[in-house]
Amino acid sequence: MDISQLVAKYEIVIRLGCFFGVFGLMAIWEWLAPKRQLSVSKTIRWANNLGMVFLNSFIVRLVFPAAGVGMAVFAEVGGWGLLHHYEAPFWAAVVASVVLLDFVIYLQHVMVHAIPVFWRLHQVHHADLDFDVTTGARFHPIEIILSMLIKFTIILLLGPPVLAVVIFEVLLNATSMFNHGNVALPIGLDRVLRWLVVTPDMHRVHHSVEDDETNSNFGFSLPWWDRLLGTYRDQPRAGHERMTIGIRTYRDKKWCSWLPGMLVMPFRGRVEDYAINRRKWESTDGLR
Ligand SMILES: [Zn+2]
């Protein structure tokens, strides 16, 4: 049995092991040395954010039983995708696929901030009044489905090795829990680490209520896309301890912290600020 078959066979074990392993480590780290004080009790936050995670896992299994790995196997069997038409060394194909999938996730993240109807979904992630390991997995089910469909399309077009899809998904899951951690890394270490992976301080800027800060640091695993494409922002203006986390217009726990509110949020009210053409621009009258 080669490595691809082995990984495909134990995919669930690898995935769950990694999830609980990284989650456990981050939870202990946050408990021992939290960076910021939580504004909502941990019990309420965790019960509701993790409730969303369980709901999502259930929906994904129901709607897409084979998930990304199943799609990669399907592409392999059918000879779909670029990499099944051009000979590439196996490990080069794995690395290139993981990097490319990460780039697509970056673009997708920019898109859900830019397009008002998608921002409706993505705001559920941002409406969290605090920032901790559970924020990293808190997404509206429809955004999860949208994200799966985009990933399936890329897998069919690219035809990545099954191993690459597993590495990408496990990495994304692990880095998402790491970079949402309510933890403090030494500044020097953070500065070095930021060249390799998105750190909590880097991603926390993205959860600021200030819309220019929210529209920065879109990367999840690799930090290079923000730097290359001009969306990188070093630190929040107010500092990490004093900055306000969340969405300016959503401060009520009923919507921001409780699961039923989070599920309904995309269907409520008007989209304000944040989305690309919904900002309240200063009037330029008199200047022209
Ligand atoms: Zn975002």
Ligand SMILES: [Zn+2]
């Ligand atoms: Zn986030």
